[in-house]
Amino acid sequence: MESIALFFLASFAVGGLAWVFVYPVLSGERKAEQRMANVAKAEPAARASRGSQKSRRDIIETTLKEFDERNKKNKRVPIATRIAQAGLTWSKRQYVMISAGIGVAMFLIGLFTGAGLLPGIGLGFAGAFGIPYWMLSFLKKRRENKFLNAFPDAVDIIVRGIKAGLPLLDCMKMITIEAPEPLKSEFRAIVETQAIGLPLGEACGKLYERMPVPEANFFGIVISIQQKAGGNLSEALGNLSRVLRDRKKMKAKIQAMSMEAKASASIIGALPIAVMTLVWITSPNYIALLWTEPLGNVMLAASACWMAMGVLVMKKMINFDF
Numbered sequence: 001m002e003s004i005a006l007f008f009l010a011s012f013a014v015g016g017l018a019w020v021f022v023y024p025v026l027s028g029e030r031k032a033e034q035r036m037a038n039v040a041k042a043e044p045a046a047r048a049s050r051g052s053q054k055s056r057r058d059i060i061e062t063t064l065k066e067f068d069e070r071n072k073k074n075k076r077v078p079i080a081t082r083i084a085q086a087g088l089t090w091s092k093r094q095y096v097m098i099s100a101g102i103g104v105a106m107f108l109i110g111l112f113t114g115a116g117l118l119p120g121i122g123l124g125f126a127g128a129f130g131i132p133y134w135m136l137s138f139l140k141k142r143r144e145n146k147f148l149n150a151f152p153d154a155v156d157i158i159v160r161g162i163k164a165g166l167p168l169l170d171c172m173k174m175i176t177i178e179a180p181e182p183l184k185s186e187f188r189a190i191v192e193t194q195a196i197g198l199p200l201g202e203a204c205g206k207l208y209e210r211m212p213v214p215e216a217n218f219f220g221i222v223i224s225i226q227q228k229a230g231g232n233l234s235e236a237l238g239n240l241s242r243v244l245r246d247r248k249k250m251k252a253k254i255q256a257m258s259m260e261a262k263a264s265a266s267i268i269g270a271l272p273i274a275v276m277t278l279v280w281i282t283s284p285n286y287i288a289l290l291w292t293e294p295l296g297n298v299m300l301a302a303s304a305c306w307m308a309m310g311v312l313v314m315k316k317m318i319n320f321d322f
Contacts, residue, residue: 144211147182
């Protein structure tokens, strides 16, 4: 039994390390994030300067370049920003203390179960760096989905308010009262930032720093360009609202079309574990060689590695981004 516990604890530690450092590379998450960042970045317009005075095209070009440079500088996200993007109110010190507590707890679990020092260290490392990182990523993704579901309606509220003759800032204040979270808190931050003296265009541009999705960057670019170059804001935001709704429909269509592939992948991934469980229930002596013999342990570890690789490959094949 000690060898079985040692094997599973070591496998869990190795799996935690692989989840933190290897999984983002194999699953394509980093490439997807880079692709989303490239989509969110605005392409600079063609230069068309005539004389000493700046035309509307020059102002738009300058604004787009500012957003492009800002996004290039913010490629590496600090831990405090990641905590804010996840919707948590922790400080950096609290996050470090929680991560250290999880790591120590996992290390003690490894020691008390008789796994040994090295597996305990691996478990502690995976608990300190893997679990908090995964938790922030999960909360950030869930918060972004809630934001994207309600964002087109908020843009429509702004469009209707502007057409009715209300100032842009008053329309945003309406969103801080009626919109659901996290949309309410994000627009409240825009209003509060503008109240302390920051121009409204820059305040809307900072929305992308707290909510790193292309839709938030589109909104900031539209508001910033309108503040500097002028134009019909209601028409521009109306076009933006249609784009946001089309992207939302496309995302839902992709999810519906990939559900069959996801169900098939789940069945294929769970089938070996289900068969092994049934064999262990019906004929325990037949399958006990896998964890009682050294060769069986090697075969079990190799099978787990191949299964993990297969699951990652299937996950990358059925996860579509646009």
